[in-house]
Amino acid sequence: MRNLFAIAKxxxxxxxxxxxxxxxxAAFLLVxxxxxxxxxxxxxxxxxxxxxxxTIEFMIVIFVFAAPLxxxxxLAQERRMGTLELVLTSPVQDxxxxxxxxxxxxxxxxxxxxxxxxxxxxxEVFGNPDWGPVLSGYLGLLLFGAVLLSVxxxxxxxxxxxxxxxxxxxxxNLLLWFFVGAPAYNPGISPRxxxxxxxxxxxxxxxxxxxxxxxxxxxxxxxxxxxxxLFITTRILEARRWRA
Amino acid sequence: xxxNESRRERxxxxxxxxxxxxxxxxxxxxxxxxxxxLVGEIGFGVAGALLLTFVIVEPARTRIxxxxxxxxxxxxxxxxxxxxxxxxxxxxxxxDRHPYRIDVTANRSLSLAPQTVDVLDTLEGPVRVVGxxxxxxxxxxxxxxxxxxxxxxxxxxxxxxxxxVEYSQALEWGVTDTWRPTLxxxxxxRQEKINVVSERxxxxxxxxxxxxxxxxxxxxxxxxxxxxxxxxxxxxxTLGERLEEExxxxxxxxxxxxxTVPADASAVVIAGPRRPLSQExxxxxxxxxxxxxxxxxxxxxxxxxxMESPALADWLADRWGVAFREDLxxxxxxxxxxxxxxPVAVSYGNSPIGRGMGGAGTYFVEARSIVQITATQGxxxxxxxxxxxxxLVQTSTESWGETSWAQLAKIPETxxxxxxxxxxxxxxxxxxxxxxxxxxxxxxxxxxxxxxANMAVRDLANGDLFINTLNWLTEDEELISLRPQSDVDRxxxxxxxxxxxxxxxxxxxxxPLAVLxxxxxVMLVRRARR
Numbered sequence: 001m002r003n004l005f006a007i008a009k010x011x012x013x014x015x016x017x018x019x020x021x022x023x024x025x026a027a028f029l030l031v032x033x034x035x036x037x038x039x040x041x042x043x044x045x046x047x048x049x050x051x052x053x054x055t056i057e058f059m060i061v062i063f064v065f066a067a068p069l070x071x072x073x074x075l076a077q078e079r080r081m082g083t084l085e086l087v088l089t090s091p092v093q094d095x096x097x098x099x100x101x102x103x104x105x106x107x108x109x110x111x112x113x114x115x116x117x118x119x120x121x122x123x124e125v126f127g128n129p130d131w132g133p134v135l136s137g138y139l140g141l142l143l144f145g146a147v148l149l150s151v152x153x154x155x156x157x158x159x160x161x162x163x164x165x166x167x168x169x170x171x172x173n174l175l176l177w178f179f180v181g182a183p184a185y186n187p188g189i190s191p192r193x194x195x196x197x198x199x200x201x202x203x204x205x206x207x208x209x210x211x212x213x214x215x216x217x218x219x220x221x222x223x224x225x226x227x228x229x230l231f232i233t234t235r236i237l238e239a240r241r242w243r244a
Numbered sequence: 245x246x247x248n249e250s251r252r253e254r255x256x257x258x259x260x261x262x263x264x265x266x267x268x269x270x271x272x273x274x275x276x277x278x279x280x281x282l283v284g285e286i287g288f289g290v291a292g293a294l295l296l297t298f299v300i301v302e303p304a305r306t307r308i309x310x311x312x313x314x315x316x317x318x319x320x321x322x323x324x325x326x327x328x329x330x331x332x333x334x335x336x337x338x339x340d341r342h343p344y345r346i347d348v349t350a351n352r353s354l355s356l357a358p359q360t361v362d363v364l365d366t367l368e369g370p371v372r373v374v375g376x377x378x379x380x381x382x383x384x385x386x387x388x389x390x391x392x393x394x395x396x397x398x399x400x401x402x403x404x405x406x407x408x409v410e411y412s413q414a415l416e417w418g419v420t421d422t423w424r425p426t427l428x429x430x431x432x433x434r435q436e437k438i439n440v441v442s443e444r445x446x447x448x449x450x451x452x453x454x455x456x457x458x459x460x461x462x463x464x465x466x467x468x469x470x471x472x473x474x475x476x477x478x479x480x481x482t483l484g485e486r487l488e489e490e491x492x493x494x495x496x497x498x499x500x501x502x503x504t505v506p507a508d509a510s511a512v513v514i515a516g517p518r519r520p521l522s523q524e525x526x527x528x529x530x531x532x533x534x535x536x537x538x539x540x541x542x543x544x545x546x547x548x549x550x551m552e553s554p555a556l557a558d559w560l561a562d563r564w565g566v567a568f569r570e571d572l573x574x575x576x577x578x579x580x581x582x583x584x585x586x587p588v589a590v591s592y593g594n595s596p597i598g599r600g601m602g603g604a605g606t607y608f609v610e611a612r613s614i615v616q617i618t619a620t621q622g623x624x625x626x627x628x629x630x631x632x633x634x635x636l637v638q639t640s641t642e643s644w645g646e647t648s649w650a651q652l653a654k655i656p657e658t659x660x661x662x663x664x665x666x667x668x669x670x671x672x673x674x675x676x677x678x679x680x681x682x683x684x685x686x687x688x689x690x691x692x693x694x695x696x697a698n699m700a701v702r703d704l705a706n707g708d709l710f711i712n713t714l715n716w717l718t719e720d721e722e723l724i725s726l727r728p729q730s731d732v733d734r735x736x737x738x739x740x741x742x743x744x745x746x747x748x749x750x751x752x753x754x755x756p757l758a759v760l761x762x763x764x765x766v767m768l769v770r771r772a773r774r
Contacts, residue, residue: 026763030756037747050734119751126738126743128736132347132350199340213348214346214348224335228329238321239321
């Protein structure tokens with residue numbers, strides 16, 4: 001466990017000394033801030049119920065593409081620079097390494113998300129939003145972040161090229177976000193298959209969170225996907241040991 | 245030997261490739277056809293046979309592959325991953341089977357109303373819902389909503405069809421208008437059809453299905469009203485059949501013979517009387533309605549004052565504060581071409597009846613307008629606690645109520661025009677609903693009775709409007725409070741542009757700049773330390 005924290009700490013530190021992290025966070029806040037400001041204007045003009053729903057959905061769409069950028073170097077770089085072998089031969093266990101890297105990614109993710117709490121606070125200052133859906137939406141944001149980061153980390157373990165890792169991660173996230181569920185909306189599909197595809201569809205699980213409900217199905221799904229990808233990432237690292 | 249081996253290897257490679265092609269063909273047809281077709285079966289069969297042949301032809305290669313370290317560890321890792329996947333799948337399956345949901349919205353807008361849960365508690369036996377949707381989003385909304393019903397009542401089976409694709413199913417269920425959703429709810433051998441996906445509609449349908457007795461609707465006779473037995477253009481035979489189909493019992497009623505409205509009456513309909521009602525009849529009707537009854541009045545424009553019923557008009561004005569105007573509505577903005585005297589409606593205000601229409605159109609043949617008499621106009625001071633007046637059908641702002649019968653008689657040679665001071669400018673109400681403060685006594689007033697006659701009741705959604713109105717009139721008390729909860733108290737207001745720009749400056753400019761600033765600071769400190 002101590003190893004895990006040490007790895008996470010080291011990774012977060014290396015994130016924070018690079019200018020890229022600040023650029024990514026600033027760009028993210030700029031884009032989501034602009035989007036929120038536009039929806040705020042819409043809410044004021046059409047006397048809509050104040051909501052964070054669309055901004056949270058928008059932020060998750062950005063993360064479908066941005067999460068692999070956060071995770072791409074975590075394992076791929078170690079491998080390219082040859083430090084992975086070093087780590088693998090050290091007394092650090094594989095799962096500690098994976099979890100440490102994952103926690104570092106999640107920490108950076110939180111650094112991006114926490115400033116956006118200014119948005120619902122703005123709504124509170126100029127109106128009276130329903131905080132239930134806001135908080136459940138942010139819980140969804142956290143769980144979805146975990147899913148998207150675990151896919152990105154898995155992609156980073158597959159290759160030593162960061163760009164390839166990022167592309168693979170985005171592809172994986174898009175697969176979960178869009179392509180798995182898309183056939184379910186095909187009119188002719190059998191309801192049972194459609195149901196299973198919707199169960200697998202990441203996007204379908206977002207609706208309950210942002211509309212203000214906590215459903216065990218969505219929470220179990222997000223945790224399952226995260227655990228699964230972290231597990232197979234660990235197995236891949238393990239494979240490095242016995243591969244020639 | 246060597247050549248033999250290389251040839252064997254080549255054959256092995258070809259076998260593997262062909263097996264992959266067979267496998268791809270099988271999976272491909274499975275994906276396209278969404279079932280195992282003959283082609284798919286052949287594909288899988290050939291792939292299996294080729295793989296088996298490969299094992300026989302290349303036993304050495306197969307052994308090496310299976311026993312190699314990579315495969316051993318790999319298959320170990322693969323097996324563990326598959327086991328984890330199985331465990332997670334079971335977890336998700338169980339979560340799907342036994343969902344638990346917490347509604348964190350302030351007004352519990354994502355939960356079924358307690359009234360709905362009470363209704364579900366009274367049900368016994370399976371409920372089947374068959375839905376027809378062309379829009380996937382509506383279908384999903386229906387699925388989510390019905391999911392909540394199933395959460396409380398597990399014996400509820402749902403099946404959805406796309407009428408545009410599953411044409412035979414749509415034909416079997418008689419679904420003709422595919423542009424709006426159609427839900428059939430089946431319970432105890434009976435069925436209800438609804439066209440709007442909402443908790444109110446579904447629960448109302450369940451209440452109607454679970455009623456022990458069929459509601460009885462009496463049609464007043466004795467004044468030349470439209471007749472339930474009359475199969476002619478002006479008769480109501482089609483409507484009568486439709487009402488029987490929808491689970492109503494219909495019967496004629498002559499208040500000159502019977503001293504009271506029968507106790508089993510769920511509603512009384514007065515459809516287009518040609519002669520006035522007597523004071524006794526109106527008193528009997530009033531006694532019934534005041535006792536928590538429901539009535540539907542369809543009065544056509546009356547060029548001949550002899551047709552008007554003063555007793556009825558007095559009761560409507562004194563008790564309900566409404567009056568039928570002595571006019572005929574001309575709507576040049578929304579009508580059935582070429583007759584501006586046939587107004588068309590596609591929206592139904594905030595009326596609960598209108599919410600069940602799903603935007604379907606209706607039309608009225610020569611309608612008169614209905615007006616709410618405000619207390620200040622003071623026709624009466626006996627007006628009880630103000631009844632709840634809701635417009636159901638409203639004509640356009642360009643319409644007017646023509647009061648000159650002389651002008652109207654010249655149609656179609658010359659069309660009447662709006663006369664300031666004489667005619668009433670639109671929008672005009674041609675159908676309204678009223679209920680008393682307790683929500684027990686209910687009235688539905690229509691300024692036209694043609695729309696439900698044989699000539700028009702099958703057109704557009706005219707029949708639906710009549711049925712929905714009757715459903716509302718005969719609805720149980722418990723559902724009245726099941727109106728959609730409003731969010732009117734939730735708002736966000738920003739008065740000045742300065743504040744708006746200030747928010748922009750802080751959220752879009754300052755916050756990202758601050759992050760960049762912190763980053764710059766960190767870089768500087770690090771450089772200084774070096």
